[in-house]
Amino acid sequence: MSDHTPNWESLRQYYPLLEKGVYLKSASIAAMHKDVLDEITKWNLFMAQSAGSHEEKYFELLMDVHHSIATFLGCDQEDVTLLENTSHNMNILAMMLADEKRLGKNEIVAVSDEFPSNILPFYHHGFKVNQVKTDGGEFSAEDLFERVNNKTAAVVCSVVQFSSGQYTDPLLLSKLAKEKGVHLFLNTTQALGTLPFSLKDLQVSALTSSCHKWLGAGIGASLFYMSKEFRRKRPYPLAGWCSVAEPFEMKNEKPQPREDVMALQLGSLPFAVLAGVAKACEVISSIGLAPIQKRLQGHTHTLRTLLKEKGLKPLGNGQSGITTFALYEDPVQTQEFVDDLKKKNIHVNCRRGLIRVSPHFYNTEEEIKTFMESLILKA
Numbered sequence: 001m002s003d004h005t006p007n008w009e010s011l012r013q014y015y016p017l018l019e020k021g022v023y024l025k026s027a028s029i030a031a032m033h034k035d036v037l038d039e040i041t042k043w044n045l046f047m048a049q050s051a052g053s054h055e056e057k058y059f060e061l062l063m064d065v066h067h068s069i070a071t072f073l074g075c076d077q078e079d080v081t082l083l084e085n086t087s088h089n090m091n092i093l094a095m096m097l098a099d100e101k102r103l104g105k106n107e108i109v110a111v112s113d114e115f116p117s118n119i120l121p122f123y124h125h126g127f128k129v130n131q132v133k134t135d136g137g138e139f140s141a142e143d144l145f146e147r148v149n150n151k152t153a154a155v156v157c158s159v160v161q162f163s164s165g166q167y168t169d170p171l172l173l174s175k176l177a178k179e180k181g182v183h184l185f186l187n188t189t190q191a192l193g194t195l196p197f198s199l200k201d202l203q204v205s206a207l208t209s210s211c212h213k214w215l216g217a218g219i220g221a222s223l224f225y226m227s228k229e230f231r232r233k234r235p236y237p238l239a240g241w242c243s244v245a246e247p248f249e250m251k252n253e254k255p256q257p258r259e260d261v262m263a264l265q266l267g268s269l270p271f272a273v274l275a276g277v278a279k280a281c282e283v284i285s286s287i288g289l290a291p292i293q294k295r296l297q298g299h300t301h302t303l304r305t306l307l308k309e310k311g312l313k314p315l316g317n318g319q320s321g322i323t324t325f326a327l328y329e330d331p332v333q334t335q336e337f338v339d340d341l342k343k344k345n346i347h348v349n350c351r352r353g354l355i356r357v358s359p360h361f362y363n364t365e366e367e368i369k370t371f372m373e374s375l376i377l378k379a
């Protein structure tokens, strides 16, 4: 892990979006580095200009991409793949808990503030979801695990909550899950690309992470890791022609199940999107996760300090890149305020009636202050 200080100002030139205004919405969709765009464009051009003339290139790309994401997450290549989104991945996990459900372990524990991808798939597959209430977005890992009982099949938790920005230490979650002997499904969508962590240090049954947020990979892919232990004796609930060891033999006999997580890439894939993810991992690694984390801590500290000076109360524990607060009681008024800002080229989110500001490393203190000035004008 790198501990140099990158030249933040010069990095901005690689993000064309930043020329257009004050973009403080990386928790929604992050800006894309030019190299990521070039990589995606390169593969789209390759498809347009050679189609199937060099089919083997797609397979080589797929292997390279899996190597990159495994390195980025610190896991074995066979344990990770790229699928379309976290909602999809959570459905797969819910289906893979079929044995637990049959044996009466039909409950999930999660905080009530979670992004719906973490909750709705489990309802859909017949689980009860025990939702742990938070205090203005704040909760502890212990709060979650206190709710685990002999009916709990899994604890599902985002390392950073999408709304409050509350950060929960994945190491602590992993330790508590081990102590309680319960599956832990982590969602790192709002943390990936901002936090130095390695799956080598964690004992989680599964991890999923959409790639269009802080990783800056563009829309359409999510990383999906499953531990060997979790996969053992659990057949995958989905299969396609690419789920077998030798897909290009195109045989129709009942296949030997393939064990690596890539088996869940059932058929033809959005190769250009996947190439973009690998490039985004490379870009973020070259800047360095530790400096990025430090930079975000600085931004969040500035935002929270300025908001508190105005008597506004940011949610959560202030340990992520997300800062959320109430400006008006009326959610419609809040949305109107955000829409007005957009007309001035200042971009933040309205989420659940609150204002969510999510600067990345490529944002400056000046941009944060520009946003804060818009609050003064409104006051």
Ligand SMILES: Cc1ncc(COP(=O)(O)O)c(C=O)c1O
Pocket: 084, 085, 086, 087, 088, 115, 117, 158, 160, 161, 162, 187, 189, 190, 210, 222
């Ligand atoms: C924590 C979290 N998980 C997942 C998602 C996205 O889910 P999906 O990949 O299913 O679109 C978001 C936001 O869009 C999120 O904030």
